[in-house]
Amino acid sequence: xxxxxxxxEYYTKEIQKMLDEMKANTxxxxxxxxxxxxxxxxxxxxxxxxxxxxxxxDYPECEAYSIFPxxxxxxxxxxxxxxxxxxxDSESRVPKKGMLxxxxxxxxxxxxxxxxxxxxxxxxxxxxxxxxxxxxxxxxKTKIRPEKKVTFSKYEEVSxxxxxxxIWDLFDExxxxxxxxxxxxxxxxxxxxxxxxxxxSNISYSTKLFGFRAGFAYYRDKYYNSFLQLYEQGKGGFLGxxxxxxxxxxxxxxxxGWTELSASIDYDAD
Numbered sequence: 001x002x003x004x005x006x007x008x009e010y011y012t013k014e015i016q017k018m019l020d021e022m023k024a025n026t027x028x029x030x031x032x033x034x035x036x037x038x039x040x041x042x043x044x045x046x047x048x049x050x051x052x053x054x055x056x057x058d059y060p061e062c063e064a065y066s067i068f069p070x071x072x073x074x075x076x077x078x079x080x081x082x083x084x085x086x087x088x089d090s091e092s093r094v095p096k097k098g099m100l101x102x103x104x105x106x107x108x109x110x111x112x113x114x115x116x117x118x119x120x121x122x123x124x125x126x127x128x129x130x131x132x133x134x135x136x137x138x139x140x141k142t143k144i145r146p147e148k149k150v151t152f153s154k155y156e157e158v159s160x161x162x163x164x165x166x167i168w169d170l171f172d173e174x175x176x177x178x179x180x181x182x183x184x185x186x187x188x189x190x191x192x193x194x195x196x197x198x199x200x201s202n203i204s205y206s207t208k209l210f211g212f213r214a215g216f217a218y219y220r221d222k223y224y225n226s227f228l229q230l231y232e233q234g235k236g237g238f239l240g241x242x243x244x245x246x247x248x249x250x251x252x253x254x255x256x257g258w259t260e261l262s263a264s265i266d267y268d269a270d
Contacts, residue, residue, distance in 0.1 A: 006177050011190040014170055018197070028087045028209040033149040040149045043099070043130045045083045049147030051075045051101055052133040054126055057258055059136045060103050062120045072142045073103035073122060076247070077150070077228065080130065084209075087154045093251040098127035102228065102247055104265060123249050123263040127256055152209070167194055227263075 032047070042052045053059065059072045078101050085096040094100075105120035138144060171194055178185035185191050208229050227249040250262040 005181055006174070006183065006185075006188060006190075008188075008190060011170060011174060011194075014166075015190070015193055015197075018166060027154075028084070029153045030208055031151045031153055033151065040147065042135055043080060043133045045078065045080045045150050045152075047077045047148045047150050048075060048145030050135050050138060050144065051078055051103075052099070053101075053136045054128055054258060055132060055134050057126075059138060060101075060122050060124070062105050062122075071105060072138045073105050073120065074138075074143055074145050076102040076104050076145065076230070078102075082130075084152060087152050093253075095125065095127065095251070095255065098125060098255075099130055099133070100125050100249075102249075102263075104247070121247070121263055121265045123247070123261045125251075125255050125259045125261055127259075167197055170194055 030047075040046050040049070044052075051059070062071050062073055078099060081095045081098050081100060084094065088094055088096065101124045103122045103124075171191075174185045174188065174190055174194070178188065209227060228245075228247040230245045230247075246266045248264050248266075252259065252261065255261075
């Protein structure tokens with residue numbers, strides 16, 4: 001069969017459009033390393049443990065309320081932005097230097113957060129000298145998350161949920177065109193490309209930065225960039241089951257010194 005007799009250029013351009021849009025959804029995978037606390041240098045990207053803060057900055061606390069007053073917040077993660085920078089796109093608003101800190105009291109039931117107006121999620125950015133950071137201590141009421149060293153790797157994921165209708169439309173167009181030409185569209189190069197996109201893995205429960213949210217199609221459609229996605233698997237946890245936590249952060253321009261950022265948190269439970 002002569003594959004050149006069908007309009008390959010048209011399909012190639014349409015597929016490239018989709019891939020260009022998907023490129024904006026590039027995710028950065030978080031790679032865990034099981035190491036003891038003493039082997040993780042101060043100022044290094046890590047999940048959990050105690051925070052490495054500027055000497056002049058106090059350990060962040062949640063706002064006082066009647067149930068658990070003045071609890072020092074558990075550290076979700078600290079990110080050395082220089083370690084993250086090689087994986088960022090040039091137009092990314094995420095800083096290329098400094099430290100990013102995410103604190104969240106995930107032991108606090110949502111009911112009390114709503115009833116008492118307690119804000120237990122705090123995100124900070126520090127653009128100062130990271131070599132002078134100090135590992136600050138929590139108190140006995142703070143449930144410290146297990147500490148893990150992390151590094152990053154980059155991968156591109158395809159959201160079939162977002163693009164599947166366009167993919168099927170192109171399949172239909174290709175099938176009709178090839179039928180008129182009396183050829184089998186299964187043997188065309190474009191069919192193989194479309195099929196590879198269609199069969200790409202859907203967004204999986206995972207741990208990553210950026211990219212579409214995992215979970216239901218509703219979340220993939222409504223939300224675009226989730227800054228941090230953590231998959232908590234095992235007993236206990238926020239709802240006593242496995243769940244995915246999404247932490248969305250709004251970065252400001254010209255951030256200096258110690259800056260608190262606007263952030264929100266959401267989750268899906270299995």
